[in-house]
Amino acid sequence: MMSDQKIPENIDIDMRGQVCPATLLVAMDKLNKHRDAIKKGLEELCIKTDNREAITTIPTTARNMGYSVNVTQMDSFYQIVVRNFTPESKK
Amino acid sequence: MSLERIIQDAKRIKENPSSALLQIGADDELAPVADFLNELLQENRVLRQNNEASINYIRQKIDQLLLVIGTIPLRPEELDDATLINLDPIGIIAESFTQILEHLRQTNEQLELAMDEIKAIFESVGGGILVLDADKKIVSCNHKLQEMFDVQGNQVCGLSCSEVICLGQKIKPCPFDEMLRTGQAVSMSAIYPRNMLHYNIVSAPVRDRDDKIVRTVMLYTDITELMEAKEAVANEKERLSLTLKSIAEGVVVTNSAGDVTMMNEVAETLTGWSLGEAMGKGVCQVINIQKERKPHSCSDTFSDILSKCSTFKHISQTPLIAKDGEEKIIALSIAPIKSGENSAPAGAILVFRDITQEKNMEMEIMRTKKIESLGVLAGGIAHDFNNLLTSIVGNISLARIMAKDNTKIATLLAETENASFRAKNLTGQLLTFAKGGAPVTTITCSKKLIKESAQFSFSGSKIKCLFNISDNLWPVEVDEGQIGQVIHNLVINADHTMKEGGTVDICAENILIDKNDARSLTPGKYIKIDVIDRGEGIEKQHIDKIFDPYFTTKEKGHGLGLSICYSIIKKHAGLVTVESEKGVGTTFFLYLPAADQQLPELATQSLHPEKGEEIFLGHGRILVMDDEELIRDVSSQTLSYLGYSVELAADGQEAIEMYSLAVNQGKPFDAVIVDLTIPGGMGGKEATEHLLQINPKAKIVVSSGYANDPIMANFREHGFSGVIPKPFSMEKLSDILKTVLSESDA
Structure with a gap:
């Protein structure tokens, strides 16, 4: 199934050094602007942040908006990936 | 005040709102300009205150929305007013709310659908x-x-x-x-x-x-x-298991891999494997029918049966080697278990039956038939041969008496006569095969019979017999002469095989044969006699043939001894079997049915009566009836020599006519000697019935080449006064006539 689809393009935002709620607002702004492409699975939002609050607020808000969210802890920051919701991504 | 100065003050006041307004005299010519500027400054102050309030309001609302979203308020230093306005957080949040509401709406729709689905599942x-x-x-x-x-x-x-x-x-x-x-x-x-x-x-x-x-x-x-349904299946299973338990055949069921999944009790007994041990084992391990030189290899048979196009298979006879090594003969049927005509077998069912006893019986029947066919031939030959011997012996007897002055000739004739009697013994042996040679049985003390016969046989040989005979050995109803011959033959065989001499064990005991016994005997009471030698033993390939007529391994043997034993024992409804190991020795087992009756008191008479050697002369009229001219001639000469007057008849009819005529003429015959069998004419038995009608006191002696004919054994029951088997010596003939005629005198 995946082979039929295009690999989604990343929208990268580096928010390191910035705190909530500015980080959240920027993330929401991107989700609003790229809404159609992300919902179609053509794009994914990839956020780098070192603010602990952001790793709660961004995923909660994105999920409320109907997206699927993955948070991965990297060496010195967190990477939050927001993508289209599919039944598989729920797992 | 100059205009430049006023403009400079106005700029300073605008930059510093708390400063006082422009101070200028009302009469200054630039006073109107200053008033206008002061108005503008006032207006600017109000506008600035309004702007600040608006910004604060916006920040307040943004914070409120951020709280709804779930985050902390914006700090003023985070974004200055211009950036705030430029970023448009309210717009962003509002747009995001659109997405949130849209998502909620979709979720609600899905929930409603799920509810409907659950409702449908609930009811359906x-x-x-x-x-x-x-x-x-x-x-x-x-x-x-x-x-x-x-x-x-x-x-x-x-x-x-x-x-x-x-x-x-x-x-x-x-x-x-x-x-x-x-x-x-x-x-x-x-x-x-x-x-x-x-x-x-x-x-x-x-x-x-x-x-x-x-x-x-x-x-x-x-x-x-x-x-x-489960209970019904369990009941059905139980019934099937009971059925399998109660049938006489061994049943083994396998899966498609050929591993045992079920077997009944009979199969357990025959194979020596319990169901527990056999479960899951390859069927060829449990039903071991593989044997060298045999065409039925278990695995070949099985791979065929479990193939898709397999059909029923039957092996009528194959050895089965049980777990303990015991070998049985079985008949085996193998069938694939299929659900449909073209489906691959789900397994196989094997049904087998122990046919060891049947096979042994078959072998017995075959052997009996061989001996019977020999009997037909032997009977005829013996009869004709005895007739010839009668003539030879009679003539030699006469010649010997005539040549009594010439000792040399008399000796030669005596030897010839002896040789003729040995030839008679051989025909006597042949006659035991003959169909008519039914044993003449009496209730006999078996212990005495065994001992006397054996002792008679080994006297003068290098072997000795050790007897181990039960004291209470049941009596048997047998022809003593024939059974004596059997024991004699077995002891002679032992003697021959034990060239250096040694001991032959003769054991006898009572046994009961039940219906499950593999030995082909009718159930009942038997005595079992074992004759055990320590001789060369019999080769394995010969053991099945030793009872066959003319089979011998001895250079000088004629191959009749053991087949005569076999024939005699068969006629006594008994059985003879053998076990032998090359280099160790041989054991013969004789089974004879025990007599129902008790032993009569006088069953102790000697088994080997001495034959009379004396010639008794006599007188009187004798009628001889025989179809053989040679016999008629020699009888006539011998009887004449003995002092009798003789007349001759060729068959029963002629004899009756002659006897009748003699009676009518007032010169009746004192005795009649009749041949029992006249081919194509009236024989001795029928003729005697007629003669006794003419004269109930007629003295009639029966003679026959069929020495073992039952009539010969029970001659008195048929009205005869005496019996004389062919061939006979002059002494024997004189003796019987003397006896018969003296009875007539009495």
Whole structure:
């Protein structure tokens, strides 16, 4: 199934050094602007942040908006990936 | 004041709003300009205150929205007013809310759909569903459940399940309680006393966010029919097992891989494997029918049967080697187990039967038939030969007496006569094969018979006999002469095989043969005689043939000794078998049926009476009836020599006519010698009946080449006064006539 689809393009935002709620607002702004492409699975939002609050607020808000969210802890920051919701991504 | 100065002051006041307004004299010519500037400055101050309030309002609203979103308020230093306005957080949040609402709407739609689906499942599932709260109160139930337990859905909500389902007769354990105890879904089956139906009940918990069980879904499935079917299958299985247990054949069932899955008790007995041991083992290991030189290899047979196009197979005879090494002969049928004509076999069924006893019987029958066919031939030859010998012996007897002055000739003739009598013994042996040679039986003391016959046989040889005979050995009803001959032959055989001499053990005991005995004997009481030698033994390939006529391994043997033994024992309804090991020795086993009657007192007479050697002269008229001219001639001459006057007849008819004529003429015959068998004419038996009608006191002696004919054995029952088997010596003839005629005188 995946082979039929295009690999989604990343929208990268580096928010390191910035705190909530500015980080959240920027993330929401991107989700609003790229809404159609992300919902179609053509794009994914990839956020780098070192603010602990952001790793709660961004995923909660994105999920409320109907997206699927993955948070991965990297060496010195967190990477939050927001993508289209599919039944598989729920797992 | 100059204009430049006023403009400079106005700029300073604008930059510093708290500063006082322009101070200028009312009469200054630039006073109107200053007033205008002061108005503008005032207006600017108000506008600035309004702007600040608006910005604060916006920040307040943004913070409010951010709180709704779930985050902290914006700090003023984070974004200055211009950036704030430029970023447009309210727009962003509003746009995001659109997405959130859209998502909520979609989620609600999905929820509604899911609810509908659950509702459909609730009603369409085959089982009855009951939803209970934490207090076992009914929250809802589907139609199926209402049907099952005959309740109305709207009336039972809020009632306890024990009131509605169990009706006070609680089943144990309660599925709800079990689910609570284990904390997970449980499945169990139980019969409900309210309707005696069998249900399978699944009780599954529904938990809230705090993992507390708030609801329980109970699914009831009626499995009464299934359980009844299961019971029927179990009964059927039991019946099949009983059937298999009660049939006489061994039955083994395999799976498609050829491994044993089932076997009955007969199969266990025949193979020596218990079902437990055989289970899962390859069938060829359990039914070991593989043998060198045999065409039936188990694995070949099996790979064929388990192939797709396999059919029924029957092997009429094959050796089966049991677990303990015992070999049996079986008949084996193998059939594939198929569900359809073209389907691959799911396994195979093997049915086999122990035919060892049948095969032994068959062999016995074959041997008997061989001996019977020989008997027909032997009987005829012996009869003709005895007739010839009668003439030879008679003539030699006469010649010997005539040549009594010439000792040399008399000696030669005596030797010739002896040789002729030995030839008679050989024909006597041949006659035991003959069909008519039924044994002349008497109740006999078996111990005495065995001992005397054996002792007579080994006297003068290098062997000695050791007897081990039960004191209470049952008597037997046998022809003593014939059984004596059997024992004689066996002891002679032992003597021959033990060239250096040694001991022959002769044991005898009573045994009972039951219907399950593999030996081909009618069930009953028998005596068993073992003749055990320590000789060369018999080669394995010869052992099946030693009882066949003319089979011999001895250079000088004629191959009749053991077949005569066999024939005699068969005629006595007994059995003779042999076991032998090359280099160790041979044992013959004789089985003779025990007599029903007790031993008569006088069964002690000697078995070997001495033959008379004296010639008795006599007088009187003798009629000789014989179809053989040679015999008539020699009889005539011999009787004349003995002093009798002789007349001759060729058959019964002529003899009757001559006897009748003699009676009518007043010169009757004193004795008649009749031949028992006249080919194509009236024989001695019938002629005697007529002669006795003419003269009930007629003295008639029967003579025959069939020395073993029952009439010869029981001659008095047929009206004869004496018997003289052919060939006979002059002494014997004179003796019998003297005896018969003296009876007549008495």
